[in-house]
Amino acid sequence: DTGVSQDPRHKITKRGQNVTFRCDPISEHNRLYWYRQTLGQGPEFLTYFQNEAQLEKSRLLSDRFSAERPKGSFSTLEIQRTEQGDSAMYLCASKSSGGRTDTQYFGPGTRLTVL
Amino acid sequence: AQSVTQLDSQVPVFEEAPVELRCNYSSSVSVYLFWYVQYPNQGLQLLLKYLSGSTLVESINGFEAEFNKSQTSFHLRKPSVHISDTAEYFCAVGGGADGLTFGKGTHLIIQP
Numbered sequence: 288d289t290g291v292s293q294d295p296r297h298k299i300t301k302r303g304q305n306v307t308f309r310c311d312p313i314s315e316h317n318r319l320y321w322y323r324q325t326l327g328q329g330p331e332f333l334t335y336f337q338n339e340a341q342l343e344k345s346r347l348l349s350d351r352f353s354a355e356r357p358k359g360s361f362s363t364l365e366i367q368r369t370e371q372g373d374s375a376m377y378l379c380a381s382k383s384s385g386g387r388t389d390t391q392y393f394g395p396g397t398r399l400t401v402l
Numbered sequence: 403a404q405s406v407t408q409l410d411s412q413v414p415v416f417e418e419a420p421v422e423l424r425c426n427y428s429s430s431v432s433v434y435l436f437w438y439v440q441y442p443n444q445g446l447q448l449l450l451k452y453l454s455g456s457t458l459v460e461s462i463n464g465f466e467a468e469f470n471k472s473q474t475s476f477h478l479r480k481p482s483v484h485i486s487d488t489a490e491y492f493c494a495v496g497g498g499a500d501g502l503t504f505g506k507g508t509h510l511i512i513q514p
Binding site for chain 1: 406408438444445446447448451492494500501502503504505506507
């Protein structure tokens with residue numbers, strides 16, 4: 288168990304640029320979640336996948352945000368035409384759908400700064 | 403809809419003193435409750451959770467939380483804190499397939 292990994296750890300971009308973040312979940316976990324955490328706030332749920340199916344995406348912040356998990360393994364979160372308000376920590380978490388542990392394991396996050 | 407309220411944004415306590423971090427939740431369905439901890443420059447780690455059964459749950463490092471359905475609370479306690487407990491603590495509600503709903507967090511500051 289190597290844990291959830293995210294890449295990059297930090298991203299600085301200019302307003303209007305597109306950015307993409309990657310998340311690699313724990314290998315046997317079939318559920319994958321994306322959250323956003325702004326300064327002084329708790330994480331805010333954005334979307335989640337079970338295997339390659341995106342089962343909840345109504346919480347994505349705008350149509351500039353999209354996520355994929357094409358092969359049911361790693362996932363990407365893309366933000367198009369970034370705005371300064373998108374500056375935040377983007378967190379990924381994974382868990383298994385089997386058993387009753389119901390624990391989401393979080394990655395270290397990608398910190399986005401939009402200039 | 404679910405929501406979590408952490409009433410205290412900061413809690414300063416002296417080392418070896420007891421501490422309580424408060425968490426109240428609102429949910430229209432059965433809940434799972436969690437406390438996560440975020441140490442400086444680290445990711446979120448699960449501290450403890452309530453799924454069902456005994457209303458008192460404990461962590462391996464001396465924290466405990468009690469699920470109180472009538473008061474819709476899940477307060478976190480530790481009888482004696484250590485400097486290494488300095489961190490941000492987040493209460494969360496949810497579980498099952500959907501994402502978690504987090505509170506705003508409480509910064510625990512341990513004073514020597």
